[in-house]
Amino acid sequence: MTRYLIRRLGHALLLLWGVATLLFILLQAAPGEFFTEMKLNPQISAETIAGLRTQYGLDQPLPVRYIRWMGSVAKGEFGYSFAYNIPVATLLWPRIRNTLMLTVPALIISWFLAVPLGVLAASRKGKWPDRVFSAGTSTLLALPDLLIALLFLLLALRSGIFPVGGMSSTAQEEGWWKSALDTIWHMALPVAALVVGSLPILLRHVRASMVEVLNSSYMRAAQGHGLFRNSLLYRYALRAAANPLISLFGLSLAGLLSVSLLVEVVMSWPGLGPLLIEAILSRDLFVVIAAVVFSTIFLVVGNLLADVLLYTFDPRIRMQ
């Protein structure tokens, strides 16, 4: 088991390194840099700009810059932000935490809703719960995520129940319990937007996997042996469906992370998303690379987790 994990981990690290390097090369080749704006400003002298460029090492050739950056990564700094003038990592950690605060609850809630509903729809295939289910998911699926985010924002503005944007409204001195509640209150709508966006596709996949399992011959054989209906559904069907469902986990996480970028921007949640957009518009190179790489790390970790779960639950994988 450990050998399996180590191999997957190594593979993942290689992938991350590939993504980072590819982005580094591509972004360096891009026209324009952080200081292009500054160059247009007549008030800032050329010497100042040149000095700043040397300070950030922008006057060095590409391979040298790459190695210096790799060194910074090894130190845990991940380069320097031109705009904020601090190590990228310092900038990133709070943002990463904030994005996780949205995506992890959304993931858990989506799965907790999708699995029972999907199983229900699959077991009553063709009858009215299933039809309602299909109609509902089809409709939700057709809603663009951007619209969903904007509608939730509208809800916040109109109803006044939920705060609009930001992470907290209380001052720092309040007790931790009050701060926690306050944060949850701020989180509610963004998480809801994420869930509504990712639920339909997850529901469909769960239902499809369950239908396939329920139609398989070993389910018919088990029925032929006179097993109880509940036992059939939960012990037999769900266990066998575990494999395709766990494989789905990675996909759903990927979708959720993607949409979180949008939701964070629209609902002004200070996560990785808005930071990335800001960095792109201002050409803050290392921030861009680090933000993308970190979002990938989440996905990779999620996939590794799914692999571990798969290993635990599916004996066929274990035997390989």
Add this chain to the structure above:
Amino acid sequence: MEPLIQISDLTVDYIAEGGDVIHALRNVELQINGRETVGLLGESGSGKSSLGLALLRLLPGNAHVTSGKIEYRQQDLLRVDQKELRKIRGADISLVFQEPALALNPVLQVGLQIVDVLRAHCKMDKSQAASETNAILRQVGFAEPERIARAYPHQLSGGQRQRVAIAQALVCRPGLLIADEPLSSLDTVTQAEILELLRQLKQELNLAMLFITHNAGLLASFADRIAVMRHGQILTCGILEELRRTPDSYVQEIISPAKIIPPAMTATHSNGKPLLQIRNLSKRFQQHQILTRKKFTIQAIEGIDLTLHAGTTVALVGRSGSGKSTLARCCAGFEVPDSGEIFLEGGPIQKLSRQTRQQVQMLFQDASTSLNPRFTAEQLISEPLEIMAWGTKLERRERVVKSLQEVGLDPQTSDRLSGEFSGGQRQRLALARALVVEPKLLILDEALSGLDIPLQATMVRLLLELQLQRNLAYLYISHDLSFVSLFAQSILVMHEGRIVERIGPGNNFQGSSHPATQALLLASRSLHAPGLPLSQ
């Protein structure tokens, strides 16, 4: 005495998606008495499986019972409520399916699956259930039941899985066991073992059995009565001797498929120079173990010598893994041997032109994978001609029509997709395709093994006719020793990559010494398969 099961006037229809109605069972009448074994004999599509499933109401959703009754203990199984039905299934009447791999849940240990059946029907605590499970596993022939109980289905062999499935079916001591083609997915030796096991269990547990199969040989000394089914109806029912005397030709043929192959056709026609000659052929395969990164070599075939004359049939027989397929692929040119030589009409096979290579054609086991499902019958058969840029479009079409007629297919169906043909018809299509390039040697790599025995016999008859007409040579690969003895001039027994025995024409197996052959012979004998003289 009252019968255990009385089926009266049972009619079942399947409604396909397009609205077509298929009459699976028509006014079926059958009776099964306690402790009696009734054999249900029929080809694919005769409705025999549907009858078995109908007894336990396990028919698929699109099946409709339009009339009939199934009486069991004063109840009509077709109308009993769900609660009663659940109690009957597995405890009073049990079912064993054809493919044990599909009937077992792949993610649960097999022991647990047996325990589940126990606890669904009897009140038992865990330790009681465990000991009962071990007991039944021992009864089906496992020497180490505890180890097997902890195993997952994919860790067991085909024969072991079928034993587990039987254990599952019998653990609650039902009165009737329905066995739906339980041996079809196993190789001959294992088939004999499982049949013997069923015979034993029948006695020990006082079971009544409904044994569904297409292989009459199995039923010869196993079933008390045999019912023959065709097109959803029971043609006749009675003991074997009675059936042997019926005037109905279909019943005659299905009871003794060997009759389909007239012995006159199998006389030798060898003439001088050999068509195919193989000397000292060997081939190794390298395999990597994924996790440990060890490389190990498998010696697929070693030191093979073989001679084949035009107009004759040489059979290669052996268990799975004995190397027969590898040898076939080397002859067809799909694999390059590591050492040794293959000569076709005197010339080494590697140096031959593409034209000459066409003279060796191969038929694969599963016709559905060897034919592109998106091609029509005509496209399939004319493909080799197209590739070789032979003739004009019109000439090709004529060849195709001739080919179809030769193999017994209607040329009008040439524009149907290959997927729309039945299994046997697909194999005929594959044959037509192989013949269209006028080969001299045809290699049949278990090409007929997936077909029903009567259909196999019919196909062999066709092959023999063609052999006479075109002076073809056949290399027939199979695991069924007795079947090939019906028509092959010489039989080569393979074991672990070597040819261990050569049985020539006219030889009646008296001098066979090699244990592999003995095992195959023994299996055939106990299966009372057609072909071998029963006195041996």
Add this chain to the structure above:
Amino acid sequence: MKKTRRLSLALWCLAGIYLSVICAGFVAPYSFEVQDRLHPFVPPAKIHFFDSSGKFHLRPFVYAVRSSDENPMEYQEDHATRYPIAFFTRGDEYQLLGVFHSQRHLLGVNGPVRIYLLGSDGFGRDQLSRLLYGGRISLLAGLLAAIFSVTLGLLLGSIAGFYGGRLDDLIMRVADLFIVVPWFYLLVAIRAVLPLQMEPAATFLLVIVVIGVVGWGRPGRLVRGVVLSARERNYVLAARGFGASGNYLLRRHILPSTWGVVLTQMAVLIPQFILAEVVLSFLGLGIGEPVPSWGNMLAYAQQYHVLVSYWWMLLPGLAPIPVFFAYHVLADSLHARLQSVS
């Protein structure tokens, strides 16, 4: 059967929508850039059949709107003059399909007044017209990007699957790089690589290329899988036995087996890519003013006062819904057909 009827309905819907946006010049009452600063944020026009004296008119009409003196943000109808809705009216000049010049529009109003069927935006531009022109950008971008992506995936996936070995490993490793990054993140990052300020035509092309490049990974992998399994099929082996060349095998056996996957991927990716263009434009990384795209139109709705008071500014977000619905029906039926063939 119900299913095929749903499918043909979906296809007709799509055809109708695409036709309307391609002929946006004709279908839209006005051009997308003509402003009317006197009439910002006019709500959608009320269409009347009965006039203020209760008389019924067969032809529907509208009233001109004027901002009230007390509150410049509120509009009141001026019942003095009726303006019937007419067909084939004369209006702003446009170019149909880049070739024909015309001034005829499908519908509009004759007279100095403008009819805002779906309201106006902050600059007094007609939302209906902008929706149609914007749809042209968003829908076509999505379609073209999907074609580009799937073609790239087909090409690379076939090469990887057919030739196998090192080449296969290399291509799949690169595909993995594109699959492993959460895809909106990758989208904006790759967009960042290219110049931010460009003229609209170039931006349009650029957006298509970027979206297409970002998305080739999954179709590529799927095609590779199909090609790999098709290559090992016995019928390919048999054809090889007849002396078929690699080209023949690819052409006759292997590539046809990829059509199912290709078409299904197209139906799945087009809506995704339409959304991608909308998102990019929304964030300011795609098409910019004055050319409308559903994305940059929605960007206005981000301002709180707009979002709360002017609901019609959200219409660009609702517009993709029927399109997505139709594509999902298409994808489902393609998927079902794929299952039944295999």
